[in-house]
Amino acid sequence: MDAPSDAFLWVKALHIIAVVCWFAALFYLPRLFVYHAMSDDALSHERFQVMERKLYRGIMWPAMLATLITAHFLVDWGDATQHYHEALWFYLKVGLVALLVIYHVFCGYYRKKLMLDAHYKSHKFWRYFNEMPTLILFAVVILVVVKPQF
Template identity: 35%
Template sequence: MILDWLADSYLWTKSLHVISVIAWMAGLFYLPRLFVHHTEQTTPGTEMDGVFQMMERKLLKLIMNPSMIATWLFGLALVLTPGIVDWGSVWPYTKGAGVVAMTWFHMWLAARRKDFIAGDFRLTGRTYRIMNELPTVLMILIVFSVILRF
């Protein structure tokens, strides 16, 4: 019964999954850039520090967390939809690994936000710039996995 419902709502689920992924990726690209400027242009306890913390908190709590959860929920619904995933192929596993790594990156960013709250500015703007490349690499892996189905 639930599998029939998943099959009937496949295109809706897929659409909502893509929308969720786009919102999540926007945050994953933007938050590290905020961290670069937060690190390089402010000091702990200043008014600008507070502005950056507010922006980072809202981005994480209002956009990134809900979109990550929605991405996972709609993605799991797609996985459970009959006939969508060929478990004999490699692509579901590479996509899954990419999504788990993307989730780790999200959690890493959330932990760095807590560092700023604590006044810990130990990581450099360069570190955040380098880490900002990770979601791009993971996105490429995930998209190629799903589209090319290697």
């Protein structure tokens, strides 16, 4: 097998950085929702709105887009030698990433609902909601590293 090109390695590095940034935001935004739901004063409510908006628009969206764009190139370039499209683990991973994108969009929906009513849902709901990306991360990493043969 030939060594990967420099361009492939650069895109792979950018992909890993984008994934780390996206997950950091996916972990942190619902945690802000927990604290937002527990806040009682207008100043805290406004502060959480600003923090949530900046995180969602300024970090989450760019990181998600960078993750998906670099993933496309990695799959396109790597499929010739890795045969991703022949592996069930690959399709399971793509399905889990699709769930993350849906989760991401739900975060935006919930962010807007919290702007109108900080107590829209309880802090306990947000604590459970916060666990979803962790579970998906575990599954994706295992699929990518172990590449189980089903």
